[in-house]
Amino acid sequence: MTERRFDTWALGDAYERYMGRWSRAVAAEFVAWLDADAGLRWVDAGCGTGALTATVVDRCRPRWVLGLDRSAGFVARARAAVPAPAGFVVADALALPVRDAACDVLVGGLVLNFLPAPDTAVLEATRVVRPGGLVAGYVWDYAEGMGLLRWFWGAAGAVDPVAARWDEGRRFTVCRPDRLRALWSAAGLVDVSVVPIEVVTGFADFDDLWEPFLAGQGPAPGYVAALSPPARDRLREALRAAVPTRADGSITLTARAWAIRGTRAGD
Secondary structure (H helix, E strand, O other): OHHHHOOOOOOOOHHHHHHHHHHHHHHHHHHHHOOOOOEEEEEOOOOOOHHHHHHHHHHOOOEEEEEEEOOOOHHHHHHHHHOOOOOEEEOOOOOOOOOOOOOEEEEOOOHHHHOOOOOHHHHHHHHHHEEEEEEEEEEOOOOOOOOHHHHHHHHHHHHHHOOHOHHHHHHHHHHHHHHHHHHHHHHOOEEEEEEEEEEEEEOOOHHHHHHHHEEEEEEEEHHHHOOOHHHHHHHHHHHHHHHOOOOOOOEEEEEEEEEEEEEEEOO
């Protein structure tokens, strides 16, 4: 098993069932925090299935929004779901196909942890934003704030002592506010601000929580997919026994993201 093998993002519908439903809630809070003017030009780098792009279109009345993602499957789903003035292309956040100073705002939701060079991504973001423009994004707090994954990896470690090596909370250092602030400052961005965004993640029952882990989209589902059927059954029952469940069978957890924004200094 390898870390890159597990970091699979290709099937838009499967991602929506796993994390997309929660990323939409975070996107709404994030866009409200940005409080951007209408009529601006936006780039959404690492747009995924379009949750953040759709929120920008719905709430910010942009002049245009360009969504970019490396996953053709995600781009196809975003293109089908998000109306004009949004457009989408398959592209890499480390080499944006956008000219210098071409947009007013560049955002990236839940993407930095999955890039091999997040510092390069922030430099690229700064390049394509005009002086005085905004570079902003958010990442899940995998280390401490993602209740679903903290319960999952706790159960995985109980049945598989080596499972911890694939825990996002151990692998991804960008999920911490000090690391985010350092990335933005190193890119020359000013007036940098970091805030937490917390949303409720509710599940109708244990199956509602467990079944998205079977779709193979992302590190934890990728780990599940690589297990033998008996090992998968042991993990499922360990998680069922551990996760806090209400009398009616429902499960309510919380998910925290760290949001950051900074301004490109004037030339």
